[in-house]
Amino acid sequence: MSAPSTASARRRGPLVHLGVDLTDAGAHPAAWRASGSRPERVFDAARLTELVARAQSGLLDFVALDDAFTLQPRSGGVRGRLDAALVAARLAPRSAGIGLVATVDTTHTEPFHVSKAIATIDHVSQGRAGWQVAWSTSDAAAAAFGRKPPQSEADAIEEADEAAHVIARLWDSWEDDAEIRDVATGRFVDREKLHYVDHEGIRFAVKGPSITPRPPQGRPPVVVPVTGDDALRLAASRADVARVQAATAEEAGELRDRLRSAAQDAERDPDELRVLVDANVVLGADEPTARARFELLQDLDDARWDGSLAHVGTAHTLTSTVEEWVRAGAADGFVLRPASLATDLDAVVAHTVPALQRLGLFRTAYPGTTLRDTLGLARPANVFATSA
């Protein structure tokens, strides 16, 4: 089943992958109140376009856009969300090179809708879409839809797994050369190259084919946040990129090993799975400045940062951490979560990226045009294609 990896053969030495999370005004809940932030612009498309341009100027792999069906409960942080898939589509025509990863739910959103939304972002961005899989367990999300009771994490992840399987099939339901425009016979498509997915699951059935032709990347990269053992299994079987939370290199390395071995168990080539560690970053010109910035944010909102790496320091020490973790095989890279997008993304692009480039650890140009190219992942063959 597993195809031999051409992607791993193409890769030369450890190259770091860096995504950046564009959620809210930054990873710290008080970011919208920090210096340089303009809270009235949080939902402004121009602000998001500028952030993507900034990330793209640093040749980052992708921007990640979070989403959920519920309003953030904390009163001190940003409250309110835009639909992530539509934001990604809005950002596509005004960017090039950088990947656009949108979070879309599988518990309440129809798999058919998820499939065509992500495929369409891939079409409008000419191959730069990614899908971050989400699932909902809250009472609030279930009440918003009123269709089914809240689900346990294990059950919701099982459903996400079924959805991810069907969505991949829907992306494949058009072969790449299905559109023929054969004037002689009057046929627009070769219908032998359109396929019913005929999924009859416990939770849902989907007939197919998709209404949308196969995306430029074949299957846009799937990103899975590893929130526990069930999510780890989901990532091992379905993800191209696993987002893990780890405070130390040892912890990250252990997670990466587990993911790679689970991928092997799922008959996949572990080199086709990128393991990226979530890293909250507060950067300053020197250590005391960085610490002072962090304390200022904490004074505004005494937030508890989650269990992943939190880097409060200089861009130089961030570079060292990235180098150390990647060389140790603890990670393939990081998803940076700037404490304040108005400040910390600039520092990453201006200082961390050039330092990594000098070490030969980071690209100096995008290697191709698609997110798969950037991640060093091969374009997948179509499961329905019969040609030998």
Added chain:
Amino acid sequence: MTRTKPIHLGVHFPGVNNTTVWSDPGSGSQIEFSSFEHLARRAEAAKLDFFFLAEGLRLREHKGRIHDLDVVGRPDTLPVLAALAAVTDRIGLAGTINTTFNEPWELARQFATLDVLSGGRAAWNLVTSSDAFTGANFRRGGYLQYDDRYARAGEVVEVARALWDSWDDDAVLGDPSSAAFLRPGAVRRVDHHGRFVDAVGEFTTPRGPQGHPVLFQAGDSSDGREFAARAADVVFSAHATYDDGRAFYDDVKGRLAAYGRDRDSLKILPAVTVTLGATAAEAEERARHIRRQQVSGPTAIAFLEQVWGRDLEAYDPDGPLPDVEPDVDGASITRGRVRHVRDPLAVARAWREQAAANRWSIRDLVIAVTTRGGFVGTPEAVAADIERHVHEDAADGFILVPHLTPGGLDDVFDQVVPLLQERGSFRREYAGTTLRDHLGLARPAVARPVDAGVAELVG
């Protein structure tokens, strides 16, 4: 009355039916973003009201197989409109979303998002569906009874509007010295329990610049017309000819008073094709050529098969009509589109007589019976026709449907719109920034629930 009734014009991206000629050398991609961008930007340069994108949630089938003679496949409606918001500044962005296979919480946040991301240019063309054929792609399946289509649609709109109104326009406080991102009390909990929908909680997405995105409605049934009179801002009409248009316009506008609505608060816009020529004869000849491109031999046979209810592939499209009678017991052999023939035997008889009298082949007949009019003539004549339809209440404007992707309306933008502008009957510049501004529609105020106990403050 010195006020001139304004003309409203939209453009329809070519769809998956045989109006769209894909076999022409000038025909471009139906999928690549550049095609959508071309049409939207050209329409915006001509100062049109909106760009329109249709949707269908299952590929059409004919005789149990995917129909392959017309364009097949389309991107997802809302992401395309969101992307177009990045390359246009003023033109409205309208998209079809089905109320049967979408939930109001999700579609309300999608349209609010599109309205925010486009600076107030979003429009939702509401369609309903009850068929199990399309339902096979969704959890809901085909459970909805035909009569319940508009009952559910009405409730979906009611919930969507309650969600949009659950955020005040100025909910985001934006004061860094304050510890609260939202103004206290500016976001209210929604608590809806209805026959089709339960939706409870704090909505996620800020109210868009238009308050409510513009609501289009396209159904032509009596239920559909009533729904439009009650809830819609624009009717996407199929009645483009003058007499038909007048009757439809009268009927629908006449229903408004019962809902306490002004006649101007609902715009009626028929979809129409336009074929131009330097002379009337040249335009007619061009229209004939396009009709033959639209109705290929195989397309003519497939069309006849829908009425006959049986396989007619053995017949020559350039020969006479089939002598075999329609199979009246056979179920519809085409799925995924609407086509009703009440009495196939009578239709077949009439068509045979018509074809014999005119010495028509199958293809000639299909071209004749499927030609829907549209504007055909010199730019001057077409401009005058459009004005006449609008000024004499056969329409409030039109949705222009090209036969070619993406440049099929370039000649209309270049030759007809400037004439309308010279005559002072179409805008030379956008007066406002939102689609509601273009259409002359009021911006709805936040409707607060009457029962304050239900509207718990959460901001």
